[in-house]
Amino acid sequence: MHLATYLGLLEDSEKQLTDAFEHVAEKHRDEPDIEQICQKFSAWSRNHHGQILGFVEKYLEEQEDEPDKLKRDLFARNRSGALALLRDLHDLWLLTQQVQLCWTVIRQAALGLRDEELKACATECAARTKRQTDWLLGRVKQAAPQTLLVAE
Template identity: 30%
Template sequence: MRIGKALHELHRSESALAVEFSRVAERYPREREVRHVAGDLAVWSRDHVREIVATAPRYRVDLSGPEYPVPFEEETRELPDEDSDPELALLADLRRLYRMSGGVALDWDLLGQGAQAVADADLLAVADRCGPRSARQMRWARGMLKILSPQILAT
């Protein structure tokens, strides 16, 4: 059964997403919505990680190690000049959050499908609790990109 592998990957990606939401919340203290909502969404991801950790032993998955590892830093930047332009940096960070949260939301969908296939009602309940919140994280990041990008890109 490969559900254990899916749990391991979801633990890694959800942990990285929690770190990234927290980092973005701290990086933009003047952007009130970004600061507050990204901080709340980081809490959601940390809750999801706890759910995964509680479920993992049933599938003989060892999730020891740092609970919230530092996310993988990509070699390339999201946008040119993001290092020197704070507004482009915000767009780049929101793009990263959108992509990461989209991957996590998809992984929750896949885990839910696997839980149905093996008739694990408890695992399906976890996926049903966490999956919609992950999709909400993705929609928030996309919405912020749509709100902020016109002004930032037009100036």
Template identity: 40%
Template sequence: MKKLVEFSSEALASLRPFTNKYGEHEAKEPNKLRTTLFPAVRAGSFGLLRDLHALYIMSAEIHISLAIVMQASKELRDEELLNVCIEMDEQNKRQQAWLMTQIEHRASHTLVVPQ
């Protein structure tokens, strides 16, 4: 999980020049999504499975957001922004693959073996 935080920090840093260039508008939806997906600390193996599931949903939201920004960067003819988004999308796909592997690995044991 520590690595996922690191990836997020790197993504934020790589987008910073573009927020300076195009401006920044703070949306409330990301905080609402986070609160909905992670309402409280979850304990145990089932809690971990639910957290992995929530992270996967969040990564899907990021994928869609990147697709939108990529289209905007094409319209703006901003190759630098497009390249950053492509790199971030590739990283996002790797994160989704890792999350799915973790979910598949943990699901059967978590759901079938009595706690």
């Protein structure tokens, strides 16, 4: 059974997402909405990470090494200015997509296993992740015209 592989991938992805939201909150604290909402979303991802740990233990098997440095690679550049916010929001959106897909895969596995507790966890956490993704997409749409079309 390869469920443990995806649980490990999700655990790592939620941790990276938690750290990334905190990074963006700190870096863009001068933006009125960014610091507060990113801190809130970081707390959600931290909660998701905590919830998944019990399932990692339950289904623990030998795990394959998976790429676990997505956040580091996405946020590697030292960016500044208006474009930095847009790129950081873009990178956060990519991380939330990783997490969303993991929750979807794990929910499907939970259905196959008839593990109601895992299914409920995946359903709840996927819904919150969808809210993160939707907010980020809306914020990217808001920032894009000003950032891309107005010279600094």
